[in-house]
Amino acid sequence: MTDRIADVRVTPIAFRDPPLLNVAGVHQPWALRSIIEVETDSGRIGLGESYGEADTLAHLQAIAPRLVGLDPFDLQALTRAVYRQVGGDEDTGAPYPPQGDKQRASALAAFEVPMLDLQGQVTDRPLYQVLGGAVRPDVNYSAYLFYKYARHHEDPGYPTDDWGEALTPAQLVDQARRMVDEYGFDSIKLKAGVFAPEEEIEGLRALRRAFPHHPLRIDPNGGWSVETTRRVMPALSEPGLLEYLEDPVPTLEDMAEVATFATMPLATNMVTIAFGHLPRSVALNAVQVVLSDHHYWGGLRATQQLAHIGRVFGLGISMHSNSHMGISLAAMTHVGVTLPNLRYACDTHYPWQEDEVIEGGKLAIRGGRLAPPPGPGLGVRLDRAQLARLHRNFLDCGIRTRDDASEMRKHVPSFDPTRPRF
């Protein structure tokens, strides 16, 4: 049997990120990711993408040499290697810790995607086929709106983005118009928790007027209290305004309380973010839509397991996104076409990124949709010149851990990210 893993490379990169506002502050000029290459003895290369923060990076780099010699089909051997490095019960049949296990799940995902990419290459089939086949031809993504400044506080050494400022309802509508025109999105999400809820709801109403038929969501990222959420619930309950309300409040218990008076489904990528969270989440009916994310749920197979649990226990499924490159988008798309109960358009930050690390440049979302890149496996390959350039950015930018709050204090010295803010 050939196609054993012969080399594993983890390369941190930094790419330009606009000054996007959220409850935690504002995006720094550089977003970090790690690019993972798993190469076999036959010269095939499987690709992955994960977080680029120092703690994740240290784990990934320590795990990488442990994978040499493994069969890319042997995901259990990957699991054992990850557990040995990141900790936890070596017997991988132990119950999931109720507090979650983001480092372990993230490390699993970082290497599982390249191994699945290799499985697709070995079998000469697209990755979605290795995952059991597709139920749809493409994945529906949503326009991901942000309040934003026109420019970063300090000159990051690159041209200011051309999206301009978005601090008012009219500016939000302009941002949405451009997103919808350029990408064809038919769902819209507003990242909120930045201004007072009433002000943000005015933004929603402006979006509703400008886009009468686009499903809308708002995501205060846990920035509201239960009482604030109760106060604004009548306004949010305007017929046809919201498809779902994402993470209005910061804890599972708070979400469960909001669920008792909410008139729309509650979604989350903050309180139910690990398998160990599910029993209590289900018992409390705290959330109705889980925004999956293969990067921290443990990979594409884990995403399928989560979606299946959603189908069994009546939870809706969509997808969460951080700032990312095309490797992540390809992986999200391959798994997305395999999930029968993926009924909501998925989030992606992709339109906010100008850099790209894959051959051929950015993948083209059209009509709001993206089909899995053609060809065996993930269907994307590294542009090594871009990888070298973005790695150089990483070395030069000095950022090793994401810190939106400190960045925000450059604009607003008194900024306090404590949640709930409102």
Add this chain to the structure above:
Amino acid sequence: MTDRIADVRVTPIAFRDPPLLNVAGVHQPWALRSIIEVETDSGRIGLGESYGEADTLAHLQAIAPRLVGLDPFDLQALTRAVYRQVGGDEDTGAPYPPQGDKQRASALAAFEVPMLDLQGQVTDRPLYQVLGGAVRPDVNYSAYLFYKYARHHEDPGYPTDDWGEALTPAQLVDQARRMVDEYGFDSIKLKAGVFAPEEEIEGLRALRRAFPHHPLRIDPNGGWSVETTRRVMPALSEPGLLEYLEDPVPTLEDMAEVATFATMPLATNMVTIAFGHLPRSVALNAVQVVLSDHHYWGGLRATQQLAHIGRVFGLGISMHSNSHMGISLAAMTHVGVTLPNLRYACDTHYPWQEDEVIEGGKLAIRGGRLAPPPGPGLGVRLDRAQLARLHRNFLDCGIRTRDDASEMRKHVPSFDPTRPRF
């Protein structure tokens, strides 16, 4: 891309089965199964085994031609073909029906295993590797004891089995001794619901005395009432007597009530037997161990999903068995080595079967354990002479639907299988 499905054959067989007693009556002289062959355009043959009753057989034979042209990796296409034939929501993302869907799940499993066998052959890897890799080298099986008559009521046209009668505690111990000596089993299960509970508990006690360290289970198959179970609970609670109590009572609600006073875990292959049953089962904490069975849960991937749900929601996992051939045993073993939380020895009727349909005859369980047969895929091949012989049995035996109660009335004309019997 080659290896498209070119031909699918479903062959019903009948094989000798001893007069094993259970709550529903007694096994008929012939047990029915169907043998499924999925052949690709490159001449590879994937194997499966399912129920042989008329209703299942009709569905399998109707689905078979719909699979021609499919990629054996495309399990979603299989799902669509099954749903088209067996019914249900064509959109396979619909919630699982709360009443279960045994025909659909059985049909899925019947063809999924051969498709996975083909995936293993295509990738030149054992089936467990296609399923993500193994966490252990082999699967632990249990001695499956039955009360039994010495011979069938009517001469079935074949030699009487050499296990003899087992109607008393001493005879049960003899049966267990032979099973343990021949196969090395280190767990013992008693199929019960045949005699009054106190009498069967005497059998358990005799087994405990003869086998002080073998985990013991008793399975009345829903033959007891809640009140009867309450009455015998003190006797069942003797320290060290039972590993778990399987299906004492016939309904989920009854199991939930028994769980409030049981001193040991409750196991089931009767009340939680489909994904649609899980939400209520979990909410009521009705059972603590689910005996999975890929034949009716929907296949090997579905078994992995079930085991994962068990891990997430704190349910133990083991495996259920009907009378079966080596194809089923190979499939159970391949998936069994992939389940991290498979902590109980699995049931198998295999020692009760003298016929076999695979090349080389019966697989050898040693030390109570079986490793996945070596080689790509399932690792077993059809013995076509045996297939022809067992198919001839099917044509000749006249049995088309299992009916243990009618068979029992030949021995005991007044037999009434209504549950609870005790």
